[in-house]
């Protein structure tokens with residue numbers, strides 16, 4: 191039975207994340223959204239504080255903490271800004287965690303250490319223009335040429351690509367077999383000739399995050415920079431997404447809690463019909479329901495994080511946590527705007543941004559429909 195009592199260390203870190211989020215990130219979040227640009231000073235501060243290496247061992251330059259602590263960070267940062275938290279999440283759970291799990295000791299020194307100690311930022315290129323939910327539809331190739339592989343193709347929606355140093359990219363090394371056997375993973379330095387990052391894609395939400403199409407035109411990668419064995423790329427990608435979903439579930443919980451907290455603060459002050467909005471039973475009951483659903487989503491998220499920490503199978507738990515948390519978060523953000531009426535709809539109050547940001551939690555790292563496919567696949571085996 192999993193215990194959800196946080197340790198003193200976890201509580202201390204939670205407080206540190208909360209303080210940093212409130213004191214630093216909250217102050218720039220609105221401006222970043224308006225400018226559609228990440229504040230690189232905030233990124234630099236988070237690197238300095240070790241936020242980019244939370245679940246990695248201190249021997250490899252990380253903070254030596256656990257996945258639950260990483261989820262606590264994701265929640266606290268997401269309470270104030272989802273663009274900042276997705277930057278941390280893609281770097282940590284999709285890129286660096288894959289290297290931690292599948293790299294050789296030499297590769298870990300070369301690629302994981304600078305990611306874990308925050309000197310470099312990572313990204314993850316799996317999705318292609320014609321291969322989203324159906325990852326196996328990918329057409330990017332990597333052809334062997336002596337001691338190199340030559341990558342050709344295009345990846346879309348690569349988060350962090352505008353400023354990432356390390357690209358974990360997936361390409362077919364054998365087109366004669368299905369992608370789950372013919373795909374391989376490669377670690378590519380941003381400055382490799384032929385790697386071209388396009389301008390950021392204009393989006394509805396998480397507008398300060400970097401997200402672009404990336405072209406790979408005859409990108410020559412040394413064979414030693416293949417992650418895992420040839421043909422294991424699909425497995426590596428699926429494993430990365432399993433772990434990533436814990437971070438997105440925590441992000442959803444954070445966005446929802448941030449929106450509800452903001453709405454409660456406002457509705458206690460705002461008076462109509464001679465009473466605060468919080469005096470109406472409709473508001474009270476719905477707020478109670480919202481908090482109950484957020485708490486349930488948080489417990490599912492922590493359950494998945496603890497399962498990963500305990501090296502148990504967390505595939506179903508992570509999909510379940512993401513499905514529930516993303517659904518709850520979208521509901522709560524919609525409610526938050528409604529609690530606040532016209533002011534909720536205005537840019538001046540943070541809930542308008544949260545409602546735009548939260549939609550993505552039902553889409554990336556597997557849509558809610560894909561979460562149901564993962565869960566039912568394991569239930570009905």
Ligand SMILES: Cc1cc2nc3c(=O)[nH]c(=O)nc-3n(C[C@H](O)[C@H](O)[C@H](O)COP(=O)(O)OP(=O)(O)OC[C@H]3O[C@@H](n4cnc5c(N)ncnc54)[C@H](O)[C@@H]3O)c2cc1C
Nearest residue numbers: 314315316317322323324347348349553554555556557559
């Ligand atoms: C802001 C943003 C950031 C992202 N970051 C990254 C990143 O860093 N790296 C990366 O590789 N990718 C990234 N992605 C891609 C993301 O993971 C995909 O958008 C997502 O997996 C869905 O793929 P798609 O957009 O092609 O939708 P599609 O696969 O075309 O799906 C369209 C709709 O059909 C539904 N659908 C599809 N197949 C089925 C089915 N079998 N049964 C039922 N319904 C189905 C889907 O659930 C969805 O509702 C990002 C996307 C966005 C928008």
